[in-house]
Amino acid sequence: MTRNRVEGSGVGIGLANSKNRATLLLWVAEVAIIVLAVAGAAWLRFLHDPEGHLIFSQGAPTRALIVALVTTTAMAAFGMYQVHGRHNRNDFLLRLALSFAFGGTALLVLYYVLPATYIGRGVLLLALVTAFAGVYLLRNLSQALFQSDVFRRRVLVLGAGHNADLINTRLRRGGDRRSFVLLGFIPIEGQPVAVGSALRIEGPESLAALAERLEVDEVVVAPDERRGALPMDQMLACAQRGIAMTDLSTFFEREAGIVTLKVADPSWLVFSGGFDHSLPRRLSKRFFDLLAASLMLLVAWPVMLLVMLAVSWDSRGPVLYRQVRVGEGGREFELLKFRSMRCDAELDGVARWATTGDDRTTRVGRFIRMTRLDELPQLVNVLRGEMSFVGPRPERPQFVDMLSQEIRYYAVRHSVKPGLTGWAQLRYRYGASVEDAEEKLKFDLFYVKNHGLVFDLMILLQTVEVVLFQRGAR
Incomplete structure (x- = not known):
């Protein structure tokens, strides 16, 4: 008996790379904001001292870039560039404030070790305050922009059983679904249904026709049983129209940063890529x-x-x-x-977890x-x-x-x-x-x-x- 397979690893890697590219783009934009903040702070500081501004300008781009790199490194240390991270508004503000505080402290230590990188306490303070406001505004703008349905992938799930329902239980409606809009679940004939009726899409319409009508970007294939159950002709028709076909394991790996043990079979682990030991x-x-x-x-x-x-x-x-x-x-x-x-913590020789x-x-x-x-x-x-x-x-x-x-x-x-x-x-x-x-x-x-x-x-x-x-x- 043949076994129908949907790997989706190439699609998963591509979409994961798009997330990484978005994070890289965000980092570049924030580096630019901090560099501009240093330039603006120097202009204000030396507004009535053109000669001092001229002296400061010598090597200023390099010193401004150092400020940006140190500050964004501190932001990375506080999870500000984590692809799978979820932060509420207060948590975000705390992390951003701590990032700039630690970044500023690290810069003062650096200036002590390498005096040539020094930009002046007044310029540094003004630059950090300005950059903080700029980064905060950029993050809010990007969040509002990219959480709009216009910029999120439209996802349809093929399957409505226990495996498909993991999307509801593991990926909450807030931060876990920032990159996609879940359109619904299509039950597979002969398989159990675990998804609520409000989320199911049922009817005589074929998968390909439904995907075209709903303007679907990606179909997540999530059956409880694969043997002979998948409509391969319809899935091929979707793929031919440029709709991404993604295995449920790959979808979870990309969206949640986990390998879901309940649905990952050995063949997926073998063929989905990774395990770099070169x-x-x-x-x-x-x-x-x-x-x-x-x-x-x-x-x-x-x-x-x-x-x-x-x-x-x-x-x-x-x-x-x-x-x-x-x-x-x-x-x-x-x-x-x-x-x-x-020393007598395990005197009886029995291994115990710490509590x-x-x-x-x-x-x-x-x-x-x-x-x-x-x-x-x-x-x-x-x-x-x-x-x-x-x-x-x-x-x-x-x-x-x-x-x-x-x-x-x-x-x-x-x-x-x-x-x-x-x-x-x-x-x-x-x-x-x-x-x-x-x-x-x-x-x-x-x-x-x-x-x-x-x-x-x-x-x-x-x-x-x-x-x-x-x-x-x-």
Whole structure:
């Protein structure tokens, strides 16, 4: 018996790239706003001092660009360029204010290290205030513009069963649907119906005719059962008219930044692309790891020394805690952490997940876990090559054995090195159950399929936000 397939990977990659291009365009526009803000601030500052303005103008474009790059890097660290991020108005304002505050502080430090880049405190302050207003207006304008139905893709779903209904349960009507308008669901004959009647489109009209009448841009193919169920002739007719045909797994990967375990079959994982293990990628990732870990150690060693003294003073026992974890290819290694729990935390030898308010945690341990300072010794694991800076968090062998039996595709996360931080840590809270592990795996698999140098850098920058807002710490 043949099996009908709809891959949609090329379409998914194309539309995902369009999202990345939109984000890049937004970044370029905001760099331009900040550069113009510096120029305008300098003009106002030297309005009655033409000679001073002439002196300032020498090398001004380079210095203005430095201001823009530092500020937008701070914005990236606070998730302002996250494709899958959702921020309400207050959250957005807080992130933008913190971005400019941290960016301004970083610039003052840079001016101390490299005096040649200095533009003056008056010019800098005025430029940051002006740029803040400009970026805020641009973001509001772009949001209003691109959330209009005119600029969003018109999506029709082929299927109205349990798989198709995941679009309703996983992609909420607000931020998750910013890039598309959901026109409705078409039930497939002989398959169960789970979508409410208000969202279903039923009638004698063919898929191709319906798609043309509704001016559909994309059809998401979401059957509960594929064997012999898909109207391939009608789907081909849609494709011939330029309508994108997208598999449900690819749609979720693109719109939500996850791999949906319930609908992703092995053949989709095999044929949908990704999993880059080429020599250039391995070399770039290793270079990135060595550079990032070395710089972090150079900056963090005084803090690490203070943590060592605090742990030693707070409770008896070793300062460093060594624990066996599972790494790339299922190989075990010894992970290093600053000890945050009592020495008798697992005296019976039974592995346990940490929980909220865990009474095994010491006083200093609660603080260093909340601020992630307990993870700093893992920089040594990165330098050894046992871990990467970015990747799925490593689990203990006992949990891996259990989760591999209970969760589909769990072993796939071991196809890359585990990381100090990762996509799941940005997108999901700390996990302390099988259900949490399953949810986090959706993000880990997305990373494993789509990892790259730029993606690693964005995750690393956005980890700053996780630490500052204390998300996921226990």
